[in-house]
Amino acid sequence: MRKTMLFLVLAVFLSAMGFRSAFLPGRNANPANEQATRSFQWPNGKRMALSLSFDDGRLSQVDTGLALLRNRGVRVTFFLLGNRIEKRLEGWRQAVADGHEIGNHSLTHPCTGNYEFSRHNALEDYSLSMIEKQLDSANAQISRLLGIKPETFAYPCGQKFVGRGRNAKSYVPLIAKRFLVGRGYLDEAANDPAFCDLAQTLGTPFDDMSFEQMIKPIEEAAKQGRWLIFVGHEIGERGYQVTDTKALEALCDYANDPANSVWLGTVREIGTYIQEHRAAIN
Numbered sequence: 615m616r617k618t619m620l621f622l623v624l625a626v627f628l629s630a631m632g633f634r635s636a637f638l639p640g641r642n643a644n645p646a647n648e649q650a651t652r653s654f655q656w657p658n659g660k661r662m663a664l665s666l667s668f669d670d671g672r673l674s675q676v677d678t679g680l681a682l683l684r685n686r687g688v689r690v691t692f693f694l695l696g697n698r699i700e701k702r703l704e705g706w707r708q709a710v711a712d713g714h715e716i717g718n719h720s721l722t723h724p725c726t727g728n729y730e731f732s733r734h735n736a737l738e739d740y741s742l743s744m745i746e747k748q749l750d751s752a753n754a755q756i757s758r759l760l761g762i763k764p765e766t767f768a769y770p771c772g773q774k775f776v777g778r779g780r781n782a783k784s785y786v787p788l789i790a791k792r793f794l795v796g797r798g799y800l801d802e803a804a805n806d807p808a809f810c811d812l813a814q815t816l817g818t819p820f821d822d823m824s825f826e827q828m829i830k831p832i833e834e835a836a837k838q839g840r841w842l843i844f845v846g847h848e849i850g851e852r853g854y855q856v857t858d859t860k861a862l863e864a865l866c867d868y869a870n871d872p873a874n875s876v877w878l879g880t881v882r883e884i885g886t887y888i889q890e891h892r893a894a895i896n
């Protein structure tokens with residue numbers, strides 16, 4: 615009797631172990647991915663890559679941000695809404711002249727209708743062809759007004775679907791077809807350069823944070839050799855959807871200090887490096 619019990623316990627234990635190694639994503643789930651992660655190197659031995667991005671073409675990005683960034687010698691990615699560029703046309707032309715990247719953030723910013731501001735422009739009511747029009751019209755506006763062709767896109771509200779329920783569809787493939795990089799929002803992690811899908815990279819907020827709060831995800835990313843993409847909106851005094859000017863200055867100084875070994879680049883620059891470097895090691 616006792617022997618039978620012992621056998622049963624052993625059998626249960628072994629099957630549990632087997633289940634674990636067969637079905638749970640352990641460190642060796644895909645050795646090829648691990649190999650790729652280990653062999654991926656940032657240029658000049660940098661520990662990590664960091665991109666600063668700002669969405670919606672908010673006026674404070676031009677009015678306050680451009681001078682601050684020029685002062686620190688930092689270039690960022692501005693994701694513009696096609697139909698808002700003319701509110702600061704000269705400012706955005708200056709941003710291009712300063713070496714900043716201009717990305718596409720759609721024409722009219724469709725998000726889920728659960729956000730009151732998007733109820734009459736809701737992704738639930740969109741089709742893929744309506745999204746295609748958003749993407750292509752915004753590209754046409756940017757190219758007409760600023761003379762450049764965007765290579766990167768930021769999903770409005772970080773949302774990547776159209777339609778509802780059984781008829782819902784992902785619009786990630788439309789982004790992959792047109793852009794080098796698609797960037798999300800309100801994500802919680804940095805991107806693994808050896809593994810990430812460039813069409814849906816993670817974007818983490820840095821609005822309403824002190825410099826000390828910004829440093830935490832940076833240190834985490836540096837430990838793992840990742841690409842952290844920060845997402846902000848207004849630039850001014852710290853608050854809801856406002857990246858704090860003092861914290862931003864301190865962040866620029868930190869990233870510019872060679873001792874911290876951070877590669878600070880635009881979304882396009884880092885996306886290009888990842889694409890080329892992966893092709894070289896595969």
Ligand SMILES: [Zn+2]
Nearest residue numbers: 669670770771
């Ligand atoms: Zn937005």
